[in-house]
Amino acid sequence: MRLLLILVLAGLMQAARTFSPDIPIGGGAAGTALACGYLLLSAFLMGAVFKSLRLPQLTGYLATGILAGPQVLNLVSGPMVSNLRIFNGVATALIALTAGVELDLTAMKPLVRSILWLTGVAVCGTVVLISVAVFLLHGQLPFLHGLTTVQVVVLSLVLGVTMVAQSPAVVVALQSEMSADGPLTRTVLGVVVISDLVVIVLFAIVSSVAKTFLGTKLDALHTAGALAWEVLGSIAVGASIGVIFAVYLQFVKGRS
The missing domain is CATH 1.10.246 (Serum Albumin; Chain A, Domain 1)
Incomplete structure (x- = not known):
């Protein structure tokens, strides 16, 4: 039917x-x-x-x-x-909000060391493997033709960092659908969320280096400020909004 x-x-x-x-x-x-x-x-x-x-x-x-x-x-x-594509921003915000709600910091405290180790190994290992693969295959990639060896290395790093990016959408969707919970689920969700933050920082760094080697003028101070605002500013704004919502929900709960 x-x-x-x-x-x-x-x-x-x-x-x-x-x-x-x-x-x-x-x-x-x-x-x-x-x-x-x-x-x-x-x-x-x-x-x-x-x-x-x-x-x-x-x-x-x-x-x-x-x-x-x-x-x-x-x-x-x-x-x-x-x-x-107008829905992309809304969907991304809802997915990120859901992922944040699912992060039980108290329950994840015993798993912090495992999450950090897995994040480091997964991100760094994957970046290295993909970057090496792109560099070895650069002769087969038309957009890398005519570049110097150093430029190929830098662009390989950019591609490696870009391809390692993970989205919590799949993890959150499967967790919600299967009502999964436990150490494994919390570890996977923690790794995915932290990996996103690490990838944002790494991409800002390697893209800035790539611009330098590709002949683009770079203001290091401006780049550092933009990166700080992108990461720390968004965390601060998100935390502030979260506190406001928490206080409001407590108020509504007390009135009901």
């Missing part, structure tokens, strides 16, 4: 794009609203199908995006996808 509904939705989406003059292939407000509604409904149904097969619902969501996107069925065109 769910598969039939998915097919019906796909047919309606194609019909709406084909026969409605108000929804051009380029998107627009109507096209963006149509794409958003179609993707939400289809992803929900596809997630239910995958769950019935004892697979993570997240896999169904990914499959929906891949199949409906411009590279496969093109039910959602490229311009529509671009217009939907």
Whole structure:
């Protein structure tokens, strides 16, 4: 039944794009609203199908995006996808908020040493391996042609740091779906969250070094200030908002 509904939705989406003059292939407000509604409904149904097969619902969501996107069925065109990027910031904020809520600092205190060791090994080890692989294969990568050895090394480091970036979205989604809890789950979540912070700092450093070797003028003081604000400022603002919400919720709880 769910598969039939998915097919019906796909047919309606194609019909709406084909026969409605108000929804051009380029998107627009109507096209963006149509794409958003179609993707939400289809992803929900596809997630239910995958769950019935004892697979993570997240896999169904990914499959929906891949199949409906411009590279496969093109039910959602490229311009529509671009217009939907407005939801990226909201989704990122909600994912980060959920990850923060799931971090039970009291329960994670005995795991701090393990989390720090795993984070260091995972981030540093992966950066080194990817950077070495990119450097060894730079002859096969067109965008590295014509560069000096030092420039290739620096850009390999940039790619290594970029590719090691992790998102807590998958961890949070699977944890929520499976109601998982325990030392292993808390360790994985802690490693993913801390790795994000480490990658932000590393990327700022290696990208600044890369700009220097690629001939771009660099203001070290400005870069350090921007990095400090990016990391420490965001932590301070987030903590302040968290305290305000906590006080408000305690107030509401006391009134109820």
